[in-house]
Every structure is written in C-alpha cells, then in structure tokens.
Amino acid sequence: MxxxxxxxxxxxxxxxxxxxxxxxxxxxxxxxxxxxxxxxxxxxxxxxxxxxxxxxxxxxxxxxxxxxxxxxxxxxxxxxxxxxxxxxxxxxxxxxxxxxxxxxxxxxxxxxxxxxxxxxxxxxxxxxxxxxxxxxxxxxxxxxxxxxxxxxxxxxxxxxxxxxxxxxxxxxxxxxxxxxxxxxxxxxxxxxxxxxxxxxxxxxxxxxxxxxxxxxxxxxxxxxxxxxxxxxxxxxxxxxxxxxxxxxxxxGKLQEDLNKRVKVRELYLTELKSLEDKIYVPFAGNTEFVSNYIFPIVLKNSDVENRDNVRERIHAKGVQTSVHYPAIHRFSAYKPFGANVPMTEYVTDNEITLPMYASLSGEDIKFIVDSLKDSI
The missing domain is CATH 3.40.640.10 (Type I PLP-dependent aspartate aminotransferase-like (Major domain))
Incomplete structure (x- = not known):
C-alpha cells in the first residue's frame, strides 16, 4: 500500500x-x-x-x-x-x-x-x-x-x-x-x-x-x-x-535533524491534548534533549483487537503506523524463560507508533492526529 x-x-x-x-x-x-x-x-x-x-x-x-x-x-x-x-x-x-x-x-x-x-x-x-x-x-x-x-x-x-x-x-x-x-x-x-x-x-x-x-x-x-x-x-x-x-x-546531518524532530514532537503534543482521555503519550513530561527516534502512543481501556482495528482504520486514511514492540517474552523461543510483566503486556497490545521524522509539517501532524481521532 x-x-x-x-x-x-x-x-x-x-x-x-x-x-x-x-x-x-x-x-x-x-x-x-x-x-x-x-x-x-x-x-x-x-x-x-x-x-x-x-x-x-x-x-x-x-x-x-x-x-x-x-x-x-x-x-x-x-x-x-x-x-x-x-x-x-x-x-x-x-x-x-x-x-x-x-x-x-x-x-x-x-x-x-x-x-x-x-x-x-x-x-x-x-x-x-x-x-x-x-x-x-x-x-x-x-x-x-x-x-x-x-x-x-x-x-x-x-x-x-x-x-x-x-x-x-x-x-x-x-x-x-x-x-x-x-x-x-x-x-x-x-x-x-x-x-x-x-x-x-x-x-x-x-x-x-x-x-x-x-x-x-x-x-x-x-x-x-x-x-x-x-x-x-x-x-x-x-x-x-x-x-x-x-x-x-x-x-554531519544529525544535530539539525534532531532539532527539527524536537519541534515535530512539540506539535504532536499540542495536537494530542484533546485525546488525553483516550491515550497515554509516553514521556510527555520529558525535559531532556532526546533523539525522538519514534513517537509512541498507548490506547487507554483497550485490547489488542481494538488496537489492531484502530491501526487498520488509520492506514485506510493513508497514514502508516507500526508497533514497538512485540514483547520478547511472548516469542516461542523465549516462553521457557517466563516473565511477570503485566504493564509490558498491556503496552505491547495497545501501543501505536505514529510517523516521526524531521520533514513532517504542521499540516501533516494535524492530518495524522485527525486520522487517529476518527479511527479511535
């Protein structure tokens, strides 16, 4: 697609x-x-x-x-x-x-x-x-x-x-x-x-x-x-x-790219305020300078089926998303090691990674967030 x-x-x-x-x-x-x-x-x-x-x-x-x-x-x-x-x-x-x-x-x-x-x-x-x-x-x-x-x-x-x-x-x-x-x-x-x-x-x-x-x-x-x-x-x-x-x-490009990503994240945080009752925005209170490699959100009061349906609706609107990450302990090769990580399991079932890169415009971010709102 x-x-x-x-x-x-x-x-x-x-x-x-x-x-x-x-x-x-x-x-x-x-x-x-x-x-x-x-x-x-x-x-x-x-x-x-x-x-x-x-x-x-x-x-x-x-x-x-x-x-x-x-x-x-x-x-x-x-x-x-x-x-x-x-x-x-x-x-x-x-x-x-x-x-x-x-x-x-x-x-x-x-x-x-x-x-x-x-x-x-x-x-x-x-x-x-x-x-x-x-x-x-x-x-x-x-x-x-x-x-x-x-x-x-x-x-x-x-x-x-x-x-x-x-x-x-x-x-x-x-x-x-x-x-x-x-x-x-x-x-x-x-x-x-x-x-x-x-x-x-x-x-x-x-x-x-x-x-x-x-x-x-x-x-x-x-x-x-x-x-x-x-x-x-x-x-x-x-x-x-x-x-x-x-x-x-x-x-040589890294610092400028990261500076732009900081601004992209700020625009996201502003646009997502209206969804505070529907999603968690991890690290929203962070004050450190960071790379903003990805932009994760976590759906509230949700499950994996709902999350996957939300992603499908976002994709239908033309916005690509991902999941970071499937929990390692759930993979077949790691089930023998066991794990008691309930919050990790909730996140892995309900996280959605939204687009994040330096060239995203304010118009792009508004479109992404509006697509998320409609899909939720």
Whole structure:
C-alpha cells in the first residue's frame, strides 16, 4: 500500500551518494581509513575515549556482553519491551535473560525498582534500552549496579545524542551500543557502534570483532605489521568503509535533524491534548534533549483487537503506523524463560507508533492526529 504519510523518511541526498563513489574510487572498501575517521568523529560527538564500528547493533550487543564478562549460565536483567536483539545477544553466550517490567504507561523504560527485585546470586549484568531515545533512570540503575556489583550495558540504539542530566546516552554504563539500521536516526543500511571509556573493554571488542586477531589487513597494508596472532576465538563483526563513509555524512546531518524532530514532537503534543482521555503519550513530561527516534502512543481501556482495528482504520486514511514492540517474552523461543510483566503486556497490545521524522509539517501532524481521532 502507498501511504500519504509514511512511518519514516530516509534522510539521504547526493552527499551520501558522493561519499560512496569516492570510497569506491579510493580502492579501499573494507574496514580502513573511513572506519577510523567514523570512530574518531563518533567518540568526539559523545565525549568518550573509544568508539568501535560494528556490522550492526546486534553484534555490538553480543561483544559488549562478552567484554563485560557475561558467561554461560549468568543471568542478565533486561526489558521485554525491546527489539528481540537485546535478548538474542544474551542467548548467544548461553546466559539467561531475566525480563523486567517497565516503569509505567507514561515511561516505557525498564523500571529501576523492578530491576532490584529481580536480582539473584546469578545476576551478572543489567541491560537498559532507552525507549524512543528517552533516558532510563540511570542514577537509580547505576546505584543498584554498584550496590550489587553488576555490569551495565546501554542499548542506546534509539538515542544518538540523547541526554540524561548532561551526559550522552550510551556513555553512562560501562558500554553503550548504537544502531545504524536503515530506519534509525543515523542510517547506513546496516551498521552499529560500541562506545566505552574502558580501555580493556575497547581492546577486547576490537579483537573479537575481527576473529580475535591482533592486527587487521588495513594495518598490515600500511606497513605497520606483517603478521598477526589470534589470541581468542573471535567473530567477523567488522563494518566496511562504504558504510562508514555514509555514516560520516549522516553524523554531519544529525544535530539539525534532531532539532527539527524536537519541534515535530512539540506539535504532536499540542495536537494530542484533546485525546488525553483516550491515550497515554509516553514521556510527555520529558525535559531532556532526546533523539525522538519514534513517537509512541498507548490506547487507554483497550485490547489488542481494538488496537489492531484502530491501526487498520488509520492506514485506510493513508497514514502508516507500526508497533514497538512485540514483547520478547511472548516469542516461542523465549516462553521457557517466563516473565511477570503485566504493564509490558498491556503496552505491547495497545501501543501505536505514529510517523516521526524531521520533514513532517504542521499540516501533516494535524492530518495524522485527525486520522487517529476518527479511527479511535
């Protein structure tokens, strides 16, 4: 179906095309100088010591978990209201995901109080996912982690340049992971990044992403090394220079894009006031600068059948929507792990993601909200 207003809009132009052509003409298209430049720029943007390019955010999460010492049989507390990769990467190691409920219908992030209640002697780490780019309660979560000697990994795939009390998301825990998937704020088609201030973590991630090798082909091509060792069994999780070239262009557009999204969100909040008795608007009271990756709403006094019917009526009017997310613990592969997350289940049955991108006009937003009103 062709939509009058799609869910998202790719922020590409001739600059990305030029970057790809220049990279091809350089005769170096695998991991190399553009990846190094991309990592340097991203580290500066977030104010961290190390940024390591990855093939995608799922591989970033996998190596982040390994780098902080998660092992087979460990328990890792994580949200169920997230993309399945957050939990899949835990299972790659043979660790157990322990699903934790959200704060409430106004805050779709993992609950700090419920994290503490879920801790057992087997708990090794906490994984937070900053929903839509809005920050979790990191002060409380970091205090809990310190109290119980737990590691903290931030799944910041929704939140490049989002802030929590002046700190960039992804830089508060020991490791932060970002996604550059096609519909993210920064898009390279596939791609991701790990950030950290821990030198030991950075060294291990760099080794693991390239088969556990001590040097890579680009370093050897520059004459800095002629041989290498393999110090542990690693993976092929590298990014390539073509995607890195696109990422560098996208970095240059990011701040302006996010500033425009802030204004789009303000227009949404104004238009949605008349629906306060019908919907929750999560994070409506947020005062932090955030990426506004998506715009979620949650229907009140509803169920999954009603939500799906509302979406169908909105689509018939020409507005594309989505659902973020099907709860992970309900997937067949995760049912054996169990979960007591009633608020997550209500949200996953009644959430609707409305279009969110920088080029949405006031007229577009009014049309979207009017379509929502009529559909409810």
């Amino acid at each position: 062709s939509y009058k207003i799609p869910l998202f809009d790719l922020n590409f132009d001739e600059r990305e095309e030029k970057a790809i052509v220049e990279t091809i003409r350089s005769n170096w298209i695998s991991i190399g100088p553009r990846c190094e430049e991309m990592e340097r720029i991203f580290a500066e943007m977030l104010g961290v010591k190390y940024a390591i390019g990855m093939s995608n955010c799922t591989t970033a999460l996998h190596l982040a978990y390994l780098a902080v010492g998660i092992e087979e049989g460990d328990e890792v507390i994580c949200p169920s209201l997230s993309f399945v990769a957050t939990a899949n990467a835990i299972r790659y190691i043979g660790a157990k995901p322990v699903f934790c409920d959200i704060e409430n219908y106004d805050d779709l992030n993992i609950s700090a109080a419920r994290i503490e209640a879920a801790i057992t002697p087997k708990t090794k780490a906490i994984v937070v996912m900053h929903f839509a780019g809005f920050p979790c309660d990191m002060d409380a979560i970091m205090a809990i982690a310190a109290k119980h000697n737990l590691r903290v990994v931030e799944d910041a795939c929704h939140g490049p340049l989002s802030e929590y009390k002046g700190k960039k998301l992804g830089t508060i825990g020991e490791v932060g992971c970002f996604s550059f998937f096609s519909n993210k704020n920064i898009s390279t088609g596939e791609g991701g990044m790990i950030v950290t201030n821990d030198e030991q973590v950075a060294r291990r991630v760099k080794s693991l992403r390239s088969h556990g090798m001590t040097t890579m082909s680009y370093q050897r091509a520059k004459g800095h090394a002629t041989s290498y060792d393999v110090v542990e069994v690693g993976y092929n999780y590298r990014m390539d220079d073509m995607r890195a070239a696109i990422a560098i262009v996208q970095f």
